[in-house]
Amino acid sequence: xxxxxxxxxxxxxxxxxxxxxxxxxxxxxxxxxxxxxxxxxxxxxxxxxxxxxxxxxxxxxxxxxxxxxxxxxxxxxxxxxxxxxxxxxxxxxxxxxxxxxxxxxxxxxxxxxxxxxxxxxxxxxxxxxxxxxxxxxxxxxxxxxxxxxxxxxxxxxxxxxxxxxxxxxxxxxxxxxxxxxxxxxxxxxxxxxxxxxxxxxxxxxxxxxxxxxxxxxxxxxxxxxxxxxxxxxxxxxxxxxxxxxxxxxxxxxxxxxxxxxxxxxxxxxxxxxxxxxxxxxxxxxxxxxxxxxxxxxxxxxxxxxxxxxxxxxxxxxxxxxxxxxxxxxxxxxxxxxxxxxxxxxxxxxxxxxxxxxxxxxxxxxxxxxxxxxxxxxxxxxxxxxxxxxxxxxxxxxxxxxxxxxx
Numbered sequence: 283x284x285x286x287x288x289x290x291x292x293x294x295x296x297x298x299x300x301x302x303x304x305x306x307x308x309x310x311x312x313x314x315x316x317x318x319x320x321x322x323x324x325x326x327x328x329x330x331x332x333x334x335x336x337x338x339x340x341x342x343x344x345x346x347x348x349x350x351x352x353x354x355x356x357x358x359x360x361x362x363x364x365x366x367x368x369x370x371x372x373x374x375x376x377x378x379x380x381x382x383x384x385x386x387x388x389x390x391x392x393x394x395x396x397x398x399x400x401x402x403x404x405x406x407x408x409x410x411x412x413x414x415x416x417x418x419x420x421x422x423x424x425x426x427x428x429x430x431x432x433x434x435x436x437x438x439x440x441x442x443x444x445x446x447x448x449x450x451x452x453x454x455x456x457x458x459x460x461x462x463x464x465x466x467x468x469x470x471x472x473x474x475x476x477x478x479x480x481x482x483x484x485x486x487x488x489x490x491x492x493x494x495x496x497x498x499x500x501x502x503x504x505x506x507x508x509x510x511x512x513x514x515x516x517x518x519x520x521x522x523x524x525x526x527x528x529x530x531x532x533x534x535x536x537x538x539x540x541x542x543x544x545x546x547x548x549x550x551x552x553x554x555x556x557x558x559x560x561x562x563x564x565x566x567x568x569x570x571x572x573x574x575x576x577x578x579x580x581x582x583x584x585x586x587x588x589x590x591x592x593x594x595x596x597x598x599x600x601x602x603x604x605x606x607x608x609x610x611x612x613x614x615x616x617x618x619x620x621x622x623x624x625x626x627x628x629x630x631x632x633x634x635x636x637x638x639x640x641x642x643x644x645x646x647x648x649x650x651x652x653x654x655x656x657x658x659x660x661x662x663x664x665x666x667x668x669x670x671x672x673x674x675x676x677x678x679x680x681x682x683x684x685x686x687x688x
Contacts, residue, residue, distance in 0.1 A: 373524065381474045381482055383481055384520060385419070386418065395476070396412075396518055397521065398533075404454060409520040410436045412519050419445055431445040435566065435567040437563060439569075439685065440498070458530065459553045462553040462555075467488075467491060470487070470526050471512055471525060471531065474522055477513075488512075490509040496549060502571075506554065507551065508549065509547065511546045519535055520533060532553055572661070573682060574680065575604040576603050576604065576614065580599070580645040580646050581599055584624065591668075597636040598636075598643060598646045599632060607683060608680050611680075614632075619631050636666055637675075638664070659684040662682070
C-alpha cells in the first residue's frame with residue numbers, strides 16, 4: 283500500500299484516485315475466477331470440486347464489494363485529515379513526559395522496560411512480559427520521581443498489562459491513542475523508550491509492514507502486528523510507537539534478531555488492540571478473547587488434492603474441533619481421515635470455512651483476525667463452509683465462547 287500514497291509539501295499523505303483501486307480489485311477477482319475455471323476444466327473434476335469452486339468464487343466476488351467500499355472509506359478519511367505532521371523535536375517534547383521507565387524485581391532477579399501514561403488516574407500501559415512474575419514494580423518519570431506501582435490487569439495473549447501509580451496529577455500526562463487501522467506502509471514512525479536503561483531515547487523509522495502475526499501462549503497468535511525498522515532494543519518493550527502526529531499507534535514489544543539486539547526488524551502491538559482491551563484490563567483485570575474452538579489449517583493445492591477438490595480451493599480447513607467447544611456445539615466437522623502431506627500427518631475431510639458474516643475468508647489468519655476485531659464472547663458469527671458431499675456451501679451460526687486461559 284505504500285505506492286498508493288505520497289507525501290505532499292504540507293507534510294501529510296495524500297490519496298491517489300480510489301477509482302483505480304476499485305478497477306484493480308474487480309479485475310483481479312474476475313481473473314482469479316477465470317483462471318480457476320480454466321485450470322479446473324483442463325484438469326477435469328467431479329461435482330463436489332465444481333461446487334467448491336463456485337462457492338469460493340461467489341464469496342470472493344461478494345467480498346470484493348466490501349473491500350472496495352472499505353478502501354474508499356479509508357482513503358476518504360485520510361484525505362480529510364488536515365493535521366500537519368509535527369517536527370521531531372516538537373513530537374518528542376510533547377510526548378517525553380508521558381513515557382516512563384519500569385523497573386521490576388522477580389524471584390530470580392529483575393529487569394527494566396518502558397510504559398506510557400494512559401489516563402490521569404495513574405494507569406500506565408506496558409507489556410505483560412515486562413511485569414510478568416514481578417514481586418515489586420517501580421516507575422520512574424522523566425522528572426526523576428520514582429513511585430511504586432501495583433498490577434491492575436494482564437493479557438498474556440496480547441502481551442498487554444496495566445499498572446497503577448499514585449503520584450501528583452502534574453506527573454500524569456496521558457498519551458493520545460491513534461487509529462492503527464489507518465496506517466500505511468512507508469509512513470514515518472517514532473519509538474520512545476528506555477533501551478538498555480537509557481531513559482527517554484527516541485528513534486525514527488518507518489512502518490515496514492502491516493498485518494504481521496506472532497505466536498502467543500497456547501499456540502494462538504497475536505494479530506495485526508506492526509513491523510517497523512525504528513530501532514528497538516531491550517528496555518524498549520512497553521514503550522509507545524508514535525505517528526508524526528504525536529499519536530500512539532502501537533506498543534513496542536519485541537524484535538527479530540540473532541543477537542538479541544536491534545537488527546532492523548521490530549514489532550509493535552497495534553493501538554486498536556490496546557484500545558479494545560484496556561477497559562477490560564482496568565475493570566476486571568483480564569480480557570476475554572472470542573473463541574471458536576477449532577484447530578485450523580490454510581487450504582493448499584496439496585490439501586485440496588487429498589480431498590479431491592480443485593487445487594484453487596481456498597479457505598480454512600477444520601482439522602479438528604475441541605470437545606464441548608463452540609464449534610462442536612454449532613455442528614462444525616473436523617477431519618475424518620489421516621493423510622501425509624509434505625511429510626506431515628494431517629486430518630482431512632473436515633469443513634472448509636470460506637466466509638464469516640458474508641465476508642470472504644481465504645485463510646486461518648483472516649478468520650482469527652476478523653473474529654478478534656469484530657466479535658466478543660457470546661456473540662454469533664455466521665460461518666460459510668464447504669462440506670464434502672454437499673452441493674452448495676452451508677451457513678453455520680456459531681456462538682463464540684471465551685478462550686481458555688494459557
